[in-house]
């Protein structure tokens with residue numbers, strides 16, 4: 743079932759989420775809803791707090807490889823890379839964020855088995871972005887102060903629950919952004 747995606751300005755996106763205690767049917771249903779909601783919104787990642795559950799669980803789907811991360815932890819991060827990022831909870835805003843290039847993460851899957859994954863590029867970025875959600879951090883917290891000042895008005899609009907007006911040059915941008923047009 744499609745779920746409402748909560749937006750920046752809502753308190754639950756700023757909370758530290760609690761570990762998942764048991765992978766029961768309600769968690770399995772939640773994961774199903776998360777994939778459905780994420781795919782419908784054309785996202786590559788979605789964290790449970792974004793649909794109103796403050797628990798440590800997120801899903802990603804990069805290159806048609808859907809993965810569930812329950813109680814995830816990043817064990818290792820290497821390299822640095824800056825790329826444009828968006829977030830389904832911050833609609834209409836895309837900003838450059840520096841992240842580690844490669845991460846090694848561990849988590850439990852939907853069957854309760856622990857797994858370890860080495861990821862790079864977009865998958866590594868998505869894992870870092872989603873894990874941030876579980877700690878109440880949004881990608882706009884990771885942009886420079888000066889840039890944040892420049893987009894203050896947009897952030898205030900979003901936090902007040904308003905949509906950003908569509909950019910006039912959006913069509914032009916569309917072609918160059920195609921490759922990196924991913925929203926988590």
Ligand code: NI
Pocket residue numbers: 828829830831871875926
């Ligand atoms: Ni996000």
